[in-house]
Amino acid sequence: MNPAALSLQELRSLRTELQNEEDAVSFVRRLAQGRLDVVREEKQKRGAGESLEVQPAQLATVFGQQQGGGSVRPPRDTEVPAHHPRLAELTALCDTYHFADFAELSLGEIDALIAALEAFELVQSTDRKSLFTQIDALSAELVARYKNGGANINTLLE
Numbered sequence: 001m002n003p004a005a006l007s008l009q010e011l012r013s014l015r016t017e018l019q020n021e022e023d024a025v026s027f028v029r030r031l032a033q034g035r036l037d038v039v040r041e042e043k044q045k046r047g048a049g050e051s052l053e054v055q056p057a058q059l060a061t062v063f064g065q066q067q068g069g070g071s072v073r074p075p076r077d078t079e080v081p082a083h084h085p086r087l088a089e090l091t092a093l094c095d096t097y098h099f100a101d102f103a104e105l106s107l108g109e110i111d112a113l114i115a116a117l118e119a120f121e122l123v124q125s126t127d128r129k130s131l132f133t134q135i136d137a138l139s140a141e142l143v144a145r146y147k148n149g150g151a152n153i154n155t156l157l158e
Contacts, residue, residue, distance in 0.1 A: 001134060003141035011145075015138040022131040023079075028086040029124035035094065036117045039102050043110050086124070093120055 003011060080087060097113040098105060105113065 001137070003138050006141075008142075008145065011138055011142055015135060015142070018131055018135050018138070022128060022135065024084050024086055025124050025128045025131060027080045028084070028090055029121060029128060031087075032090055032117055032121040032124060035099060036114065036121065039099070039110060039114055039117065042102055043107070043114070046107065046110075090120060093117070 001014075006014065093116055094100070097116050098109065099113060102110065102113065
């Protein structure tokens with residue numbers, strides 16, 4: 001992709017398209033991470049000999065233990081349709097490894113579920129980084145055009 005070879009309209013359109021895809025990747029990645037957190041907590045509880053019963057308050061605790069500071073990018077409204085391929089892939093993975101019944105899985109089955117979710121999350125993270133790189137290149141080209149007079153700032157409102 002050579003951003004300099006694109007028209008202003010193509011540049012904006014492609015950036016919007018990639019931003020929408022990044023929104024979907026980020027959303028699905030967060031879902032996978034949340035499911036990983038829940039299953040890892042289950043494994044940890046089993047290792048400590050604690051009850052396997054999961055209470056809603058416990059889920060809030062698990063999700064509240066997020067690591068990292070999040071993205072430096074400002075948040076945007078995310079609308080990912082239920083039929084989005086990434087969401088469908090995560091749903092199929094969870095069905096295959098019986099995520100809905102994780103409390104009833106053996107330790108080996110939990111390990112397999114964790115491995116599958118980790119692999120899925122890694123692909124989403126890699127795709128997300130690639131999308132960021134492309135979006136940044138398009139944004140840099142837009143900024144350059146506005147600075148150099150190749151685009152009129154008044155067209156931002158169009």
